[in-house]
Amino acid sequence: MDMGRIMDALVLGVVEGITEFLPVSSTGHILLLGHFLGFTSTGRTFEVLIQLGAILAILTVYASRLTKIAMALPHDPTARRFVIGVLVAFLPAAVIGVLAHGFIKTVLFETPMVVCIALVIGGLVLIWVDNVDLEVRHTDVTALPLHTYFLIGLAQCLAMIPGVSRSGSSIVAALLLGADKKVAAEFSFFLAMPTMAGAFVYDVYKNRDALTGDDIMVTAVGFASAFVMAVIVVRGLLAYLSRHGYSLFGWWRIVVGSAGIAGLLVFG
Numbered sequence: 001m002d003m004g005r006i007m008d009a010l011v012l013g014v015v016e017g018i019t020e021f022l023p024v025s026s027t028g029h030i031l032l033l034g035h036f037l038g039f040t041s042t043g044r045t046f047e048v049l050i051q052l053g054a055i056l057a058i059l060t061v062y063a064s065r066l067t068k069i070a071m072a073l074p075h076d077p078t079a080r081r082f083v084i085g086v087l088v089a090f091l092p093a094a095v096i097g098v099l100a101h102g103f104i105k106t107v108l109f110e111t112p113m114v115v116c117i118a119l120v121i122g123g124l125v126l127i128w129v130d131n132v133d134l135e136v137r138h139t140d141v142t143a144l145p146l147h148t149y150f151l152i153g154l155a156q157c158l159a160m161i162p163g164v165s166r167s168g169s170s171i172v173a174a175l176l177l178g179a180d181k182k183v184a185a186e187f188s189f190f191l192a193m194p195t196m197a198g199a200f201v202y203d204v205y206k207n208r209d210a211l212t213g214d215d216i217m218v219t220a221v222g223f224a225s226a227f228v229m230a231v232i233v234v235r236g237l238l239a240y241l242s243r244h245g246y247s248l249f250g251w252w253r254i255v256v257g258s259a260g261i262a263g264l265l266v267f268g
Contacts, residue, residue, distance in 0.1 A: 002214075006221055008039045013050050013222035017229025020054040021189060021237055023126055023168030023249050024256070028115040031162050032260045035112045036267070042215050043207040044109045049219045051196045053226030058189055061234045082142040089153030089170075089187075090194040096157045097199060101206065104160050112264055118163025119257030126250030129172050137178035141186045148177050149187075156191065163257070166195065171246070182242045189234070 012030045019026040030047055034040070041047065059066065072079035097104075108114060138144050144152075155173030159166035167188040174184035204211075 008037050009218040009222040010225050013225030014229050016050050017226035020230055021167055023165050023171050024253050025163050025165035028119055028163035031115050042210050044105050045203055045207045046219050048199055048203040050222035050226045052200050053223040054230040055196045057227050057230030085149035086190050089149040089191050092154045092157050093195050115163035116257045116260035118161055119253045122168055123250040123253030126246045129175055130246040136180045139180050141183045185241045
């Protein structure tokens with residue numbers, strides 16, 4: 001077992017956990033960091049599979065609320081409608097993710113400059129949307145119109161370009177469609193569950209014959225560190241966004257993307 005690779009996995013897992021639910025692109029961060037660390041994984045599975053740690057973090061933090069929704073399904077039309085809304089939002093990513101899986105993993109995941117450019121452009125979009133005067137029409141995450149859920153899910157598909165950010169694209173779409181900042185972030189959490197779980201299962205299936213014992217150990221280390229950090233981030237994120245908005249994360253993206261471009265130009 002290569003201890004250097006284990007330490008890289010630990011660091012990458014921490015970065016994944018910190019960034020997964022921030023609108024900064026966790027995949028973009030770990031692909032860039034992995035590039036400069038010289039870290040590679042079989043079929044680029046590590047970068048997808050450690051996201052399960054973040055999924056479990058959401059399940060842990062939202063366990064009580066998810067239980068209430070599940071218990072209410074048989075008799076509460078609002079709960080049923082919300083679950084349908086999440087599934088409707090998940091559908092575009094499920095279809096496009098399966099159809100474009102090979103291109104995403106072999107081309108987009110292997111092009112760090114695409115990540116950097118997407119980070120910078122996404123940062124500019126976040127700063128713009130945080131400062132424009134948008135009409136707020138939706139203040140309850142369970143009561144969005146079904147077509148709004150679908151459009152948010154469609155926007156999430158942009159995050160198949162690494163560096164765009166799954167949470168960032170869904171949050172920006174929700175804000176433009178009239179959700180307040182808390183609802184936009186909260187729905188991105190709920191939408192993450194089927195989206196990331198689906199990506200995990202499909203990636204395991206596609207690479208089931210290529211994964212080795214070392215791959216599993218490295219992934220487990222990244223998974224555990226991602227889980228711990230994601231729990232910490234999720235607990236405080238909604239309160240921060242409600243008070244301060246998204247501009248900080250826009251500037252964060254611009255700094256990281258610009259530094260990545262400089263690093264690629266200098267070091268390759």
